Amino acid sequence: MPNIVENWAAGAERLKDFYGRNSFYRKPLITHTVSKSFEGGWKNDYAQSICMSPEECAHLHFPGKFDCDSLTSHDCDSEFSRQNITGALQAGYTATWGHAGDVGMKVDKKKPYLARGFFFGNFDILDKNGRPFTEGTCDGMCNVGVVRKPLEDACEKCHQEGRWHGSVKAQVVLPDREIAFLIGEMAFDFQYEFTSSWMSTKFIGTLEGMLIRYCKDDGKR
Numbered sequence: 001m002p003n004i005v006e007n008w009a010a011g012a013e014r015l016k017d018f019y020g021r022n023s024f025y026r027k028p029l030i031t032h033t034v035s036k037s038f039e040g041g042w043k044n045d046y047a048q049s050i051c052m053s054p055e056e057c058a059h060l061h062f063p064g065k066f067d068c069d070s071l072t073s074h075d076c077d078s079e080f081s082r083q084n085i086t087g088a089l090q091a092g093y094t095a096t097w098g099h100a101g102d103v104g105m106k107v108d109k110k111k112p113y114l115a116r117g118f119f120f121g122n123f124d125i126l127d128k129n130g131r132p133f134t135e136g137t138c139d140g141m142c143n144v145g146v147v148r149k150p151l152e153d154a155c156e157k158c159h160q161e162g163r164w165h166g167s168v169k170a171q172v173v174l175p176d177r178e179i180a181f182l183i184g185e186m187a188f189d190f191q192y193e194f195t196s197s198w199m200s201t202k203f204i205g206t207l208e209g210m211l212i213r214y215c216k217d218d219g220k221r
Helices: 004-015 079-084
Strands: 029-044 047-051 057-065 088-090 092-097 117-126 132-144 159-173 179-194 199-214
Touching: 029 057, 029 079, 057 199, 079 199, 092 132, 117 159, 132 179, 159 199
Parallel strands: none
Antiparallel strands: 029 199, 047 057, 057 092, 088 117, 092 117, 117 132, 132 159, 159 179, 179 199
C-alpha cells in the first residue's frame, strides 16, 4: 500500500522549481487581480484516530465544504475578475487536527478541533449551468495565525483559534475557451459546533489572488 506521507513529499518534489522551469519570470503575461469574499457552513460526521508510536497522538478528521452560492467582489477585484470569476463556489476538503497537547497550544482535549490542524481538497467554481469552469486544489492550516510578530503589522498569534489560512491553484477556462491560471491566498474565520456524533462549521472567507493569462504577443518591439 502506498505511503500517503511519502506521496505528498514526492508531489512537493515534482513541483519544485516549477515556475523557474517554465520561465514565468522571463515571459510577458497578462494578469488580473482577483479579490472575493464568501461565507457558508457544513455539518457532517467526523472520525478520530490515534497513533501509538513513537508516542500517543490523537487526531480528529473532518470532511467539510467551502460551498457557497456566489462569490462577492471586494474593492480590490479587477473588472475582468468581476465579469469572469463569478458563480457558485464548490470546494470540498478534509481537515485534520493534531494532538491538543503540543507546545504553545493550551487546548481542551475535549475540543480537539481547536488544536492546530491542516486541510486539503478541491477548489471549483461553477457557472450558471452548474458546470465547473475553474478546477483546482486548495490547502492550508487550521487555527493558526501567520500575520504575527515580528511582522510590523502583526495582528495574530501563532495559535489563533478559528482562523484558517490557505492557498489556491486552479485552471480557469475563460468564455472563449482560453486557459488561464488562478493563484491565490485564502483566510477564514470559523465557528465550530461539536457533539459526540457530529461536527458543524460556519465560516466567512476571503480570497486574494491573481489570474494569469498567456500573452500571445511575444513582447518583442
